[in-house]
Amino acid sequence: MSLTKARKKANPYPTFMLGTVAVASMAFASSAAHAQSSVTLYGIADVGVEYLNNTSTGGSQVREVSGNMSGSRWGLKGVEDLGGGIKAIFQLESGFNINDGTSAQSTRGLGTNPTTTTRLFGRQAWVGLSYKGQQLTFGRQQALIYEQSVTFDPMGVSSRYSALSLDYALAARIDNSAKYTGKFGPVTAQAMYSTRYDTGYGAEVPGALITGRFFSGALTYANGPIGATAVYEQRNSNTVATNTSTERRVLAAANYNFGPVTASAGYRYLRASNTFLPTNPIAVANGSQANAANLYWLGAQYLITPAFQLTAVGYYHDVHSTGADPWMAVLNADYFLSKRTDLYASVAYAHNKDNSALGVNGYGTVAPGHNQTGVTVGLRQKF
Template identity: 75%
Template sequence: MLFKKASQKHNTNSRLLLGALAGVSLTCGTAHAQSGVTLYGIADVGIEHINNTSAGGAQTREVSGNLSGSRWGLKGVEDLGGGMKAIFQLENGFNINDGTSAQSTKGLGANAATTSRLFGRQAWVGLAYKGQQLTFGRQNALLYEQAVAFDPMGASSRYSVLSLDYAMAARIDNSAKYTGIFGPLTAQAMYSTRYDTGYGSEVPGAEITGRFFSGALTFAQGPFAASVSYEQRNSNSVATNTDTERRATAAASYQIGPVKGFAGYRYLRASNAFLPANPIVVANGSEASAANLYWAGAQYVATPAFVLTATAYYQDVHSTSADPWLAVLCADYLLSKRTDVYATAGFARNKGGSALGVNGYGTVAAGYNQTGVVIGMRQKF
């Protein structure tokens, strides 16, 4: 088993997918090929208390997937010789508090679409060759991978950059994804013919319906890392398929001793008729075509077993006064390499009729502030 050091504990959402969290390893071989399959997972659950809910009043509840989405998965590799390898990954997300699937419903508001996904987090297969790989299937968006690395909270399921933009934890259906590592530089590109099949399959004669493409460049050397990315989605509706939602991001991190600092920026521009409806651009009941998101924070490794994280996020929605911000403080204590306990507190400040809650837009009564606290534990296998 390979597990993260304490200073990397919030980067599990994507790094665990690429790392070797091994529970069981099965191997077999021939004269010129070897195969390996790994079973891995995370169980994360906590007790949360929030006030000013969208339904009114306060609420105390048990919630799954706080610092990391609860999951189990299989990943495998086969050496094909000459440096070429076949690779695959299947990953299921679940709610540990009730055993239901965590990725069965997609879409937002009146445009919500429902799907049944066994492997809703990831399901892909591909080839790898000397630092480069090409994969096909349902895969993490490039913005998701960037958020995991450059959000101080690691794009955790709650109380993170994901609360301000759902796309920061997006998975893309029907996608082809290229990743190439060239020394300290990593280049990525992604294309999908229908990024969310909850709205149906590809439409003959309307090929831009539900189209998605993205690109990213990341540089990492020594204590410094930085990344830029771009993505565009076309509407899932044939009638509005020329409408788009576009994002551009830039982020950086720097390590100084036990402290690691983070900063990031995301630009969003969306057509008013874009489907699914984006709550960011209808933040106060009126439509806006653009929004800027800024964040900054730091992680402090107080001891090898104790990590403190503090971060703040600010959303500037153009042409409205609905510009909320979110502040988060998290303490994480490692009981072992596989088990940790944590406490996270967040405060969302709303104005101009915005409705940003600690768990995302629409989870608080519009125009009200919200405080949330969650105490939980996480176990990796």
């Protein structure tokens, strides 16, 4: 066999074809290195059985309930590396009720022209860019006060028996919003603005720019065992006739970790105009014309073993110019069967006076002036 024939046998592909494949391979590798992306599917399924006494319609109740420790949900989140430290990011998150399979977070506005908003991704729906600790996102997003309450409320503003029972806005989501987050060492600075924070009241109103406006700012410090936050937010009423009416909140909270124990304390000041829409939450809660209130909480989490945790917390609502100052106490036990699955039991007691109506699941869920006890036992699975 000649040398030429031997070479052809050892290398049956033409030289120009090998070169083309090599160049294409290098181009693909270079592109992959600069534009890597990922999409993650995730979710939580949380369901339990709850007992309540002294319900708003009278008598007691036993029912199956969804989203107790964590709202049941499924979602998609993704990131694409655009090169130079810039990344494109997004998150879509849909809430659902696992006990009956219905969607959650759908709303109907009040006022003169209410609309029903059916939300496929009612928990979160946003897209944005991030760059070296800075992030700018647009869409339906968690309010800053929600993000901080999850960390500093010992119950994590869970759907049942938490600070959320005393203030709906501590787990608020904001439509039509822009959010900036910047991390500077142990300090995180955030700002948020919305042109219409609840589309259950319709779209933005031409010539009435402050109708349904929302803005907020937050500073958070985290270093070692210490964490602290301060948040301010303001909402303008959702109707043109009352759009100068506002609802304002200030939140300050801190926690400290003592090994297996994390202690937390928080304070929220609320001031709301009597004509605020959807409603003045303080007046509705206590059947009065009060327009300011202080909310305090103090509690702790104790990780007794890696698989067993106890949480205890007390909440007190001081409503100005009235004696309707309810309080609530909560005890929760959580046993982790694995990193993804846990069993839990929660007991809560709400104490009312002067015709206040704080139920363990929120205002208006108990007969006015009556106390209420709630017990929930459930299962949560994360995927």
